[in-house]
Amino acid sequence: MNRTYNCGILGLGSSLPEKVLTNQDLEKMVDTSDEWITKRTGISERRILDEDMPTYKLGVEAAKKALADAGVEAEEVDLIIVTTETPDYLTPSMSCLIQSEIGATRAAAFDLNAACSGFIYGMSVANQFIKSGFYKYILIVGCEGLSKVTDWKDRNTCVLFGDGAGAALFGPVEEGYGIITTYTGAIGELGKNLTIPCCFVSPQDIEVRVGENKRTLWMDGGEVFKFAVRIMEHGALKVLEDSGLTMDDIKLIVPHQANIRILEGAAKRLDVPNDKIFSNLHKYGNISSASIPVGLMSLIGKISFQMEII
Ligand SMILES: CC(C)(COP(=O)(O)OP(=O)(O)OC[C@H]1O[C@@H](n2cnc3c(N)ncnc32)[C@H](O)[C@@H]1OP(=O)(O)O)[C@@H](O)C(=O)NCCC(=O)NCCS
Known part of the structure; x- marks a missing residue:
């Protein structure tokens, strides 16, 4: 083998x-x-x-x-x-x-x-x-x-x-360290709730958009909010199940940073205290796919245990 x-x-x-x-x-x-x-x-x-x-x-x-x-x-x-x-x-x-x-x-x-x-x-x-x-x-x-x-x-x-x-x-x-499991998924039909057009798209091709400027980011904040809270809970429970761990085994969750109320909503659904979910939103806002590595970076020297990244 x-x-x-x-x-x-x-x-x-x-x-x-x-x-x-x-x-x-x-x-x-x-x-x-x-x-x-x-x-x-x-x-x-x-x-x-x-x-x-x-x-x-x-x-x-x-x-x-x-x-x-x-x-x-x-x-x-x-x-x-x-x-x-x-x-x-x-x-x-x-x-x-x-x-x-x-x-x-x-x-x-x-x-x-x-x-x-x-x-x-x-x-x-x-x-x-x-x-x-x-x-x-x-x-x-x-x-x-x-x-x-x-x-x-x-x-x-x-x-x-x-x-x-x-x-x-x-x-x-070494054995005993590193990634235990990962989980990814997508619900393509919800893509219309947050759009950034590319230069080839003509404004009339973009459905479900409002506002004058059709070349910038547009979002249905309420829909994204509901989805984010639900999917964070789902993703967290899925990786726990796949790894055979429980929430008690997890010291800190380092999630994508979108909105503190999304993180608090997810904490409530997962029945964990808010301080088990890392946040640096106050300083940097939502920096999309950079938010998790920037978050991990700011934890260096402050933690000495394994983390779950969601
Ligand atoms: C965008 C978001 C903060 C809006 O918060 P909310 O509590 O849902 O607010 P609503 O959309 O219900 O708007 C409430 C009111 O505040 C107003 N409002 C919106 N932005 C505002 C702002 N920056 N300042 C003041 N008022 C604002 C709205 O116009 C609305 O006014 P109205 O009732 O007169 O129409 C929230 O929906 C959110 O965080 N969504 C997820 C966004 C996100 O994380 N996207 C990226 C995902 S990776």
Whole structure:
């Protein structure tokens, strides 16, 4: 029988733009208030890229930090997966741009768009390649520039999102460590509830959209909210079942950061205290597929136990 390996995180890195956009700043841009945003979302501020700064540059920085953290050279990386729903170009991919800038000359590279769940999808792919021994080192970079697709006149959405990148180097780890199980899924028909059109789509092709600007992110917040709470509970229970663990075995849940009320709703359904669910929403808002690696990065040095990532 072929040997299998345990796959785990060997190094982490993150990169956030320096520019901070506070709720008070947003009060001057749209009809909103710090009180409304904090109460309804848990967000106080978010990081925003300068307009002329390509998003992938954040990914380059996060990737370099993750490699340095792991003590692995760029030339040793076998595969780079960039998870993003906000690529700078349709082609070249962000993964190719990052591969070139960090000098990962041996690495295969592709982008993966699974919206906010991109990092979990990337991790599932890395797990299979490393478990089988096909690849040794896989770099996953969640790299998002939501500010570039935000309608800054739409108070329903512009208060929610931010920019940032987080990277994790995956590789073989000792018995007893690493990923126990992963679970991914999709309900395509609900895709219409959060859309970012691509340049080829003409506005009339986009159903169920409102607002003047048809080229920016649009969302039915209420529908997304209900779905997110339900699916977080479902995903958490599924990985517990698959791994033969119970919620008592879990020390901390590190979920995608969308809205504090979504996290609290999921905590209630799962019957866990709110402090068992990690959140850094107040500082960074929703940075889509970068939120989990950025969250993990901020936990370094603060935890010494195994985590469940949802
Ligand atoms: C967007 C979201 C925060 C809205 O919160 P909500 O409590 O559902 O608020 P509603 O949509 O019911 O709107 C309530 C009122 O607040 C208003 N409102 C919306 N955004 C506002 C803002 N930034 N400031 C002040 N008022 C606002 C609405 O216009 C509405 O006013 P009305 O009653 O006069 O029509 C919430 O639905 C949400 O977080 N959804 C999920 C979003 C998300 O996470 N998306 C990404 C998933 S990865």
